[in-house]
Amino acid sequence: MTDRAIPGSSPPLALQTRDLGRQYGPVIAAEGVNLSVAPGETLALLGPSGSGKSTVLRLIAGLERPDAGQVMVSGREVTSLPPEARHLGLVFQDYALFPHLNVLGNVAYGPRRRGAARIQAEQQAREALQLVGLEALERRRTSELSGGQQQRVALARALAPGPPLLLLDEPLSNLDEQLRARLREDLRSLFGRLGTAVVIVTHDQREALALADRVALMRAGRVVQLGAAAEVFAAPVSAWAAEFLGQPNVFALPGQPGRAVMVPEQAVRLGEGPRWPVISRQRSERGQTLKVAHPLGDLTLHLSAREAAAFSGPELALDLDDAGLRELPDDRQQGGGQGTGPAGLTPL
Numbered sequence: 001m002t003d004r005a006i007p008g009s010s011p012p013l014a015l016q017t018r019d020l021g022r023q024y025g026p027v028i029a030a031e032g033v034n035l036s037v038a039p040g041e042t043l044a045l046l047g048p049s050g051s052g053k054s055t056v057l058r059l060i061a062g063l064e065r066p067d068a069g070q071v072m073v074s075g076r077e078v079t080s081l082p083p084e085a086r087h088l089g090l091v092f093q094d095y096a097l098f099p100h101l102n103v104l105g106n107v108a109y110g111p112r113r114r115g116a117a118r119i120q121a122e123q124q125a126r127e128a129l130q131l132v133g134l135e136a137l138e139r140r141r142t143s144e145l146s147g148g149q150q151q152r153v154a155l156a157r158a159l160a161p162g163p164p165l166l167l168l169d170e171p172l173s174n175l176d177e178q179l180r181a182r183l184r185e186d187l188r189s190l191f192g193r194l195g196t197a198v199v200i201v202t203h204d205q206r207e208a209l210a211l212a213d214r215v216a217l218m219r220a221g222r223v224v225q226l227g228a229a230a231e232v233f234a235a236p237v238s239a240w241a242a243e244f245l246g247q248p249n250v251f252a253l254p255g256q257p258g259r260a261v262m263v264p265e266q267a268v269r270l271g272e273g274p275r276w277p278v279i280s281r282q283r284s285e286r287g288q289t290l291k292v293a294h295p296l297g298d299l300t301l302h303l304s305a306r307e308a309a310a311f312s313g314p315e316l317a318l319d320l321d322d323a324g325l326r327e328l329p330d331d332r333q334q335g336g337g338q339g340t341g342p343a344g345l346t347p348l
């Protein structure tokens, strides 16, 4: 998949990868990965477990060497450089903080390593701690922090040297749902203020939609869709992509092998047309989740409390708005990206 062209006169892209590939024995972890991230832009690498997201991030970081392709950071080719020579901020899942250093010491570590004098490094560290709202805790030992606070220290540590590109691998994965939601908000506003380019790995669709300007959807080592976050979610390229992005109603088209149809809920008109049996009703946060036996397949519908009260019988009348349906290639049987072992990792 080709990313957009680089205009000649604009500032260099914060990141560009060209045909990046990495294989582990028979497993193709990344293949033909072309990404670009403009300064200040956030790109999410989204995909199921085993689809190659972390591999791509490690290749960008220099923690792994690619078998093929190139990595450019701020217009400079860095493919053969070690991580510390790439001037990147890294926050990985196991964000090990240094236990023998306090919060300030942890965050000042990066600038010190880059040659800053102690006073200057601590100044940069304090600015980074302020960005993540932890300036009051600079003297704390890291073992005396909550999980969310440790996560913020890790982020401040990555930000302190002022890297033009920040790489985050599932940065919210070890936190409970409430904290995740709060940090998601914080990160979004932080990215907006910083102007740093960000690549964030996530398998969580909501996180990608909340944080990223653009999304690269990965399956079996390949980028299968790349675009503005809202567009990717609204217009998935295939039945597999639609289901992974959370569309419950994707059905094989009868008599048309390899073709499927996606029925977005906006295309369902309740209370008109033929009546279909309701198979199940479940209470949800918003109202009710219904399953309706429709000739296309079992339709899952989310009704508000008011709609649920209005349509409470054993049957539901509904009509589909043809213009709102999307016909898609049905690639769901091709396997890959579910982390189910080599058989599930054949590239598309």
Ligand SMILES: Nc1ncnc2c1ncn2[C@@H]1O[C@H](COP(=O)(O)OP(=O)(O)OP(=O)(O)O)[C@@H](O)[C@H]1O
Pocket (backbone or CB within 6 Å): 024, 027, 028, 029, 047, 048, 049, 050, 051, 052, 053, 054, 055, 056, 203, 339, 345
């Ligand atoms: N060091 C390694 N040795 C062998 N195989 C590896 C190695 N690292 C990754 N793989 C394999 O490469 C594939 C892609 O892994 P990767 O960790 O990049 O996926 P991911 O999308 O980040 O998954 P997750 O969301 O579970 O972290 C997987 O099949 C994985 O088992």
